Amino acid sequence: MRIMHLEFGRHLYGGAAQVRYLIEGLDDCGIENILICPVNSEISKVTCATKVVELSIGGDLDWRLPTRLKNIISLYEPSVVHAHSRRGADTVGGWVSRYMEVPAVLTRRVDNREAALWARLKYFPYDAVVGISSAVERELLHHVGLPAYRVHKVSSAMDTKRYSPATERTxxxxxxxxxxxxxxxxxxxxxxxxxxxxxxxxxxxxxxxxxxxxxxxxxxxxxxxxxxxxxxxxxxxxxxxxxxxxxxxxxxxxxxxxxxxxxxxxxxxxxxxxxxxxxxxxxxxxxxxxxxxxxxxxxxxxxxxxxxxxxxxxxxxxxxxxxxxxxxxxxxxxxxxxxxFSVEKMSHRYIEIYNQVLRSS
CATH class of the missing domain: 3.40.50.2000 (Glycogen Phosphorylase B;)
Structure with a gap:
């Protein structure tokens, strides 16, 4: 299985850190990962992805992005495209994947309310939409109105070795x-x-x-x-x-x-x-x-x-x-x-979702 991850954040904030953990967990399970990210983004420097493709990204209105993503998908032939962020990853990623007939998954990490009509249009091309908490899951089901079979909850994870108790303050x-x-x-x-x-x-x-x-x-x-x-x-x-x-x-x-x-x-x-x-x-x-x-x-x-x-x-x-x-x-x-909230648990849950959308495609 080859997963193409779209993470367009420049900094290693919470969402990008979760993508880093997921790629590490999937790699441990023998899954190949391709990361599409901005040029000189912080995640590009720390990821263990098999291949990193860096792009100059102008956000949702970047008219070059659809063609470039289409070419990248054609070149690397991923099993699934997984969009993780905004700045064009969520809006463009799903529609390009649908055009290329590649199953697509989107993870939503925020619980703020979106205009329902716009949200339905954005989420329409995705085979599965993941909320990272019960609050996000409720937003997807009850406000956006997505069907239950397309909505999943997968909690974020923590690297408990990287974040472990200190013995002294130095x-x-x-x-x-x-x-x-x-x-x-x-x-x-x-x-x-x-x-x-x-x-x-x-x-x-x-x-x-x-x-x-x-x-x-x-x-x-x-x-x-x-x-x-x-x-x-x-x-x-x-x-x-x-x-x-x-x-x-x-x-x-x-x-x-x-x-x-x-x-x-x-x-x-x-x-x-x-x-x-x-x-x-x-x-x-x-x-x-x-x-x-x-x-x-x-x-x-x-x-x-x-x-x-x-x-x-x-x-x-x-x-x-x-x-x-x-x-x-x-x-x-x-x-x-x-x-x-282990990385292993999160990774296995995503693998289940990838397999589900592949079976349905």
């Missing part, structure tokens, strides 16, 4: 210069409104009064970065909040955090939450989107209703104050990821 101290006695709270995600940074920052003045030894470390980049930095400066919190940018060494830094906070307003599943759980880092997260697929409140971590400032604040106070609780969550959360 790398984080080296990068930040912070004393190891300080309590570090991480927030990981693009600086966009739906990730909820503003809600966390509203809680910080009072939190730092109660816990002056706490520090917040912000990992990521995005259009709201300058606005968020100005927010921190205006609140007089610059000594307690550190912006670390997008880090390719997050798997080294994440395990050394004391706590991860994920205050998202919308979320397909929550890769940052999975990374923290796998790393043995206690988690406080909103219940947005598909996050509740990952953990049970007070069993694997603490949750609060999306947008609930007092709920977030109270959860942080409890977590910082109760070391025994943090220890319990570390163990339970990592076990949950190992048992339910």
């Amino acid at each position: 790398r984080l101290t080296e990068v930040t210069g912070l004393d190891s006695s300080l309590f570090t709270i991480g927030i990981v995600g693009q600086f966009i409104s739906r990730k909820g940074h503003a809600l966390l920052f509203e809680c910080l003045p009072e939190l730092f009064v109660r816990f002056p030894h706490a520090r917040v470390l912000c990992f990521g980049q995005g259009p709201l970065e300058n606005e968020l930095k100005k927010n921190v400066l205006n609140k007089g919190l610059s000594s307690h909040v550190i912006f670390l940018g997008f880090r390719t060494d997050l798997s080294d830094l994440m395990p050394e955090l004391d706590l991860l906070v994920h205050p998202a307003r919308q979320e397909g599943l929550g890769v940052a939450v999975m990374e923290a759980m796998s790393s043995g880092v206690p988690v406080i997260t909103s219940t947005a989107g598909g996050i509740t697929d990952l953990l049970e409140n007070k069993v694997h971590g603490l949750t609060f209703e999306s947008g609930d400032k007092s709920g977030l604040f109270n959860a942080m106070v409890l977590m910082i104050s109760d070391e025994e609780l943090r220890v319990r969550f570390r163990t339970a959360a990592r076990k949950r990821i190992q048992e339910q």
Whole structure:
């Protein structure tokens, strides 16, 4: 079996990281993988795909993309085309595959609502559409109106070897210069409104009064970065909040955090939450989107209703104050990821879907 993956994201964010894991898992199962991605994209530098084809991609309106994809499909003759991202992969990939009479699968990773008519047109050429969480699956079934036989749920996965508990804090101290006695709270995600940074920052003045030894470390980049930095400066919190940018060494830094906070307003599943759980880092997260697929409140971590400032604040106070609780969550959360969200499990589920669409074609 030969799978052609369309991943048009430039950075190794959550979705692209999942494509990396899937290709590794499929490779372990003896399946050949061809990756189509942008020139100099980060995934092109780390993938184990048999063949990498790099393209200059202009997005949904790139008039050259259909012809180039048609030629690539004709050249490599994949068994299945699997589209993973937007920027033309989802819109163009399905229709070109249908024209070439190659079965196609699309993975949707976000739970935001699309115009139903446009969504039906986009998803029409795909033999199977995969949602990464119950929330995304519901959106595909009930809002878009896709038939149940074409909709599947396959949860994202985590490389539990790459994200594993730390025994001491060395790398984080080296990068930040912070004393190891300080309590570090991480927030990981693009600086966009739906990730909820503003809600966390509203809680910080009072939190730092109660816990002056706490520090917040912000990992990521995005259009709201300058606005968020100005927010921190205006609140007089610059000594307690550190912006670390997008880090390719997050798997080294994440395990050394004391706590991860994920205050998202919308979320397909929550890769940052999975990374923290796998790393043995206690988690406080909103219940947005598909996050509740990952953990049970007070069993694997603490949750609060999306947008609930007092709920977030109270959860942080409890977590910082109760070391025994943090220890319990570390163990339970990592076990949950190992048992339910392994790369092997995700890969085998996709193989089932590939075989299903091949039998039906």
